[in-house]
Amino acid sequence: MPEDRLQPAALNALLKEANARWQAGETSLTKLSPEEQVLRLGYAPGPGEETLEQRMTAATARLAAAMAVAAGYPASFDWRNVGGKNFITPIRDQGGCGSCVAFGSTATVEGTFRVQRGDPNLVVDLSEAHLFYCVAKAQGRTCGNGWWVAPALDGYKGGIVDEACFPYTAVDQACNLCSDWQGRLTKITGWHTVASPSDMKTWLSSKGPLATCFVVYNDFFSYSSGVYHHVTGGVAGGHCVCCIGYDDAQGCWICKNSWGTGWGEGGFFRIAYGDCGIDSTMWAVEGIEETGWQTNRRVIGLWSIDQDRNAWAYVDGIGWRKIASDSDNIFFDLLVQVASAKTSNRPVNFYQQQGVIRQVYIL
Amino acid sequence: MVDTKPQEQLLWGVAATVGSGAAQAGAPTAGPPISAQEGAAAVGASVWVTNQRVNALWTIAESRNSWVGIAGVGWRKLANNSDTAVVALTILAANAKQTQGILNYRQEADNMIHEMYLW
Numbered sequence: 125m126p127e128d129r130l131q132p133a134a135l136n137a138l139l140k141e142a143n144a145r146w147q148a149g150e151t152s153l154t155k156l157s158p159e160e161q162v163l164r165l166g167y168a169p170g171p172g173e174e175t176l177e178q179r180m181t182a183a184t185a186r187l188a189a190a191m192a193v194a195a196g197y198p199a200s201f202d203w204r205n206v207g208g209k210n211f212i213t214p215i216r217d218q219g220g221c222g223s224c225v226a227f228g229s230t231a232t233v234e235g236t237f238r239v240q241r242g243d244p245n246l247v248v249d250l251s252e253a254h255l256f257y258c259v260a261k262a263q264g265r266t267c268g269n270g271w272w273v274a275p276a277l278d279g280y281k282g283g284i285v286d287e288a289c290f291p292y293t294a295v296d297q298a299c300n301l302c303s304d305w306q307g308r309l310t311k312i313t314g315w316h317t318v319a320s321p322s323d324m325k326t327w328l329s330s331k332g333p334l335a336t337c338f339v340v341y342n343d344f345f346s347y348s349s350g351v352y353h354h355v356t357g358g359v360a361g362g363h364c365v366c367c368i369g370y371d372d373a374q375g376c377w378i379c380k381n382s383w384g385t386g387w388g389e390g391g392f393f394r395i396a397y398g399d400c401g402i403d404s405t406m407w408a409v410e411g412i413e414e415t416g417w418q419t420n421r422r423v424i425g426l427w428s429i430d431q432d433r434n435a436w437a438y439v440d441g442i443g444w445r446k447i448a449s450d451s452d453n454i455f456f457d458l459l460v461q462v463a464s465a466k467t468s469n470r471p472v473n474f475y476q477q478q479g480v481i482r483q484v485y486i487l
Numbered sequence: 488m489v490d491t492k493p494q495e496q497l498l499w500g501v502a503a504t505v506g507s508g509a510a511q512a513g514a515p516t517a518g519p520p521i522s523a524q525e526g527a528a529a530v531g532a533s534v535w536v537t538n539q540r541v542n543a544l545w546t547i548a549e550s551r552n553s554w555v556g557i558a559g560v561g562w563r564k565l566a567n568n569s570d571t572a573v574v575a576l577t578i579l580a581a582n583a584k585q586t587q588g589i590l591n592y593r594q595e596a597d598n599m600i601h602e603m604y605l606w
Contacts, residue, residue: 425606426605427603427604428572428575428576428579429572429602429603430566430568430572430601430602431569432571434572434575435575435578444515452570452571456571456578459575460578463578463579463581466582466586466588467586
């Protein structure tokens with residue numbers, strides 16, 4: 125339709141007329157044909173999930189709840205600036221492939237990993253190609269028919285390699301993992317959906333980013349800044365991104381897109397509470413399952429409680445790790461040695477399995 | 488039978504002031520201390536006492552009877568509901584004594600220490 129392809133000047137005139145809170149401009153997406161634009165999406169609700177229409181209806185119904193001020197979380201939060209630290213990995217570009225679910229999910233896992241470690245500089249770049257061209261492909265999903273979040277996060281429970289092991293290119297292709305891929309997997313401990321705006325804000329402000337999906341209208345491709353809300357244009361399709369924060373004063377969620385830095389606010393966007401189904405349901409990654417050796421670390425804290433075999437060590441740059449508690453003997457041997465490492469402030473090499481310390485060298 | 492206690496006069500130190508803390512069963516929730524602020528804050532029957540130093544230890548040949556001398560506070564018994572818990576808490580207390588690290592602990596209505604963070 126003609127109004128769907130409005131030039132930025134004409135669209136901005138419409139936005140002004142509508143008292144819109146966002147601005148349109150030439151973006152990396154406005155240069156594409158409608159067919160190419162749709163390929164930058166890729167969210168197809170799965171069996172039993174809300175349809176796009178149901179997401180919009182549910183989000184609209186929860187608008188009052190989203191706008192409400194409640195205790196338990198701050199009035200605004202942004203993982204790009206937590207005490208001056210940025211926990212969000214760089215903006216990616218999914219290109220001409222409907223793989224947004226892989227990008228939104230991966231961005232959420234990467235951000236969660238940095239938050240879990242408490243390390244904004246943690247080098248983590250996971251393979252969207254593995255997630256999409258191996259896991260999704262095995263389920264019959266392609267660049268042309270998209271995917272949904274639950275199986276993508278299930279894929280992360282099985283493990284996804286790092287980007288260098290299977291670099292992303294935007295075309296359907298064979299699952300082509302590196303030879304040592306089995307030793308390069310990052311797994312998550314679990315995931316769950318978050319349904320209420322207050323729970324979303326609580327999670328965002330304390331645990332990490334959330335994956336979310338929404339309805340993209342054609343005016344969204346021209347978004348350059350501000351708080352987006354749908355003004356004009358028809359539905360282009362469903363899209364998934366990573367929600368990294370919110371702002372109650374502006375009444376918006378802050379999200380990371382996968383359309384490169386030439387779109388939006390350097391690749392990010394703000395979108396109004398309740399708009400386009402953005403906050404109907406979001407997906408939380410519960411934690412990163414860490415298995416393997418960590419070397420040259422320092423134990424800087426210890427914790428214990430009045431419970432059987434329950435003690436933890438705080439490892440600098442990693443965070444809290446539980447001491448293995450298979451037996452009294454194992455528990456105390458490890459605890460005494462870890463405590464010794466703290467006392468002497470000596471470096472330690474330790475092996476953790478799913479985040480539990482199971483072997484220690486004090487150097 | 489009443490457990491033996493350490494003698495109060497064998498401990499000395501400075502007075503504590505007020506601060507805050509938080510409790511959760513099963514896993515630690517607090518990160519490393521950002522600033523040193525002594526204190527104690529009540530959460531129901533629980534009291535978190537923060538930024539303390541251990542200046543004495545005491546134990547005796549009795550089951551689950553281990554005490555910690557807190558500077559300015561006095562003797563506090565370690566929770567005695569579990570063999571492994573009392574030993575783990577004792578290990579942390581001994582470490583605190585040796586390193587003079589910052590100790591944050593949760594004291595319950597029974598006046599025993601039930602949870603410890605040591606930095």
